[in-house]
Amino acid sequence: MPGYRGLALKALLDAGAEIGDLIRIIKDDVIFEGILIPRSEYSDDRHIVIKNRSGYNIGVEVTPSTRIERIGAEMKPAFIPPPPPKQRPGLPRVSILSTGGTIASRVDYRTGAVRPVISASDLYSIVPELADIAVIDAEILFSVFSEDLTPKHWSAMAEAVARHITRGVDGVIIAHGTDTMGYSAAALSFALQNLPVPVVLVGAQRSEDRPSSDAPLNLIGAVLAASRAPFAEVTVAMHETPSDDSIILHRGTKVRKCHTSRRDAFKTVNAKPLARVIGDRIIMLTNEYRPRDTGRRLVLRANFDERATLIKFYPGMNPKIIDWYVSEGYRGIVLEGTGLGHVRRECFPAIKRAIESGVIVGMTSQCIWGRINMNVYSNGRDLLAMGVIPLGDMLAETALVKMMWCLAQSTDPEEVKRLLLTNLAGEISERTVEPIEAPRIFSPSKEAD
Numbered sequence: 001m002p003g004y005r006g007l008a009l010k011a012l013l014d015a016g017a018e019i020g021d022l023i024r025i026i027k028d029d030v031i032f033e034g035i036l037i038p039r040s041e042y043s044d045d046r047h048i049v050i051k052n053r054s055g056y057n058i059g060v061e062v063t064p065s066t067r068i069e070r071i072g073a074e075m076k077p078a079f080i081p082p083p084p085p086k087q088r089p090g091l092p093r094v095s096i097l098s099t100g101g102t103i104a105s106r107v108d109y110r111t112g113a114v115r116p117v118i119s120a121s122d123l124y125s126i127v128p129e130l131a132d133i134a135v136i137d138a139e140i141l142f143s144v145f146s147e148d149l150t151p152k153h154w155s156a157m158a159e160a161v162a163r164h165i166t167r168g169v170d171g172v173i174i175a176h177g178t179d180t181m182g183y184s185a186a187a188l189s190f191a192l193q194n195l196p197v198p199v200v201l202v203g204a205q206r207s208e209d210r211p212s213s214d215a216p217l218n219l220i221g222a223v224l225a226a227s228r229a230p231f232a233e234v235t236v237a238m239h240e241t242p243s244d245d246s247i248i249l250h251r252g253t254k255v256r257k258c259h260t261s262r263r264d265a266f267k268t269v270n271a272k273p274l275a276r277v278i279g280d281r282i283i284m285l286t287n288e289y290r291p292r293d294t295g296r297r298l299v300l301r302a303n304f305d306e307r308a309t310l311i312k313f314y315p316g317m318n319p320k321i322i323d324w325y326v327s328e329g330y331r332g333i334v335l336e337g338t339g340l341g342h343v344r345r346e347c348f349p350a351i352k353r354a355i356e357s358g359v360i361v362g363m364t365s366q367c368i369w370g371r372i373n374m375n376v377y378s379n380g381r382d383l384l385a386m387g388v389i390p391l392g393d394m395l396a397e398t399a400l401v402k403m404m405w406c407l408a409q410s411t412d413p414e415e416v417k418r419l420l421l422t423n424l425a426g427e428i429s430e431r432t433v434e435p436i437e438a439p440r441i442f443s444p445s446k447e448a449d
Helices: 006-014 120-126 128-132 151-166 181-191 215-228 320-327 345-356 378-386 396-409 413-420
Strands: 021-027 030-036 047-051 057-061 067-073 093-098 105-107 114-116 135-140 171-175 199-202 234-239 247-251 255-257 266-268 275-278 281-284 308-312 332-337 360-365 440-442
Touching: 006 047, 006 067, 021 047, 021 057, 030 057, 093 151, 093 215, 120 128, 128 215, 135 151, 151 171, 151 181, 171 215, 181 199, 181 234, 181 255, 181 396, 199 215, 215 234, 215 247, 215 275, 215 281, 247 266, 308 320, 308 396, 320 345, 332 396, 345 360, 345 378, 360 396, 360 413, 396 413
Parallel strands: 093 135, 093 171, 171 199, 199 234, 308 332, 332 360
Antiparallel strands: 021 030, 021 067, 030 047, 047 057, 105 114, 234 247, 247 275, 255 266, 275 281, 281 440
16 A cells, blocks of 8 residues: 555555555545555655546545445556557657656645656657658666766666667667756767767756656657758757747757756757757757768767866865865866856965976856856966866866866877867867858658748
8 A cells, every 4th residue: 555554544444445445435414436556655644645537536534433445456556658660760869868767757646746667668658750751769877866867877878879880770869867867968979989870868848747758759859860960960859948839959068957847957058059840840959960871980089088077166165175185086077157157266286286286277158148258357367377267168067078078088198188178079169159050851651031
């Protein structure tokens, strides 16, 4: 009887009821009938929850006068995915790799929250429209929330993507939790070089079993992009607005989650999104992208050195924080400074000690938009003089991931610095404001307009 205890549990046991039974609850001359379902173990001990015939769950408070009758046994509550639709030969081939997250989650009656339980093949079964877009191959890599992922998971994702691309697929999709999807997108952008086909990360803000779920439309947009988009880059596919009008495709090194719960939580920062999906049309929003080329050979560089950290400066920050990372053997520090790239002068000795000990220190801004310029104020100039590396308009999260990747590519500090300042995957924009370009439309059924 998961989730039931106290008065509610006693009333159900006295009635001989079990989870999945059809029961009748009589309270104050009102009769409720429905299937007894589990409750969260964190809920109170006074309510019984049933699913009535309309499909809604209702909670009934148990009082000493409440009567419960067991009507009969019903099917136990369980998620049984529908059979996958029949594959259509001749369509593009797309691999869906599942890592967990809300897009692959359902309600967990133990806690009342959602947990990752649905496989990539289940997602394919739940969204039968995918059968008209591509031939889908599904694989489960992990089944965890994205906050539990580490750089080792990034490496495993990159290796799995490379394996599927080697098999000749037209694109790869990674179903991923939204909270750290920006980190993984940046990691894959550096680990998967010379991509021949698109790699699309897709998530959901609301789980598939909710009526307002954004998972199906996000997945459809991701499959369209993976199978037919003209670019070969790592992207993130999510709702463009709170409504179901369009899916926007963000470059993996320029995307940030900017809202905790909205369906359009993801935004491209300091650049333009790559493309927009409306219906079955792919509308390119920029001409600056790596084109799809199945003859191109993928270069896999999937190692990351976790001895790098991101330090967000704040007024009154203790400089000993920097000293601690140095003493722990960290090789790289990304500072998230204020405005144009500043920290308080009291931090300067600790930063200088770090650099003199061989630690590479880069500077980003905690502002979301714009780029740093450490030549404007004296504090910035002094930081430059001691060897802090300005990282342009790179997102702080992307800079951390890139620092980890660069440190894994070379033990030579000068080579690491060179890689940090090299625009490898669109992470550094030449200009903060880009000119407006006319959109280019790609349709599965006709040539570009």
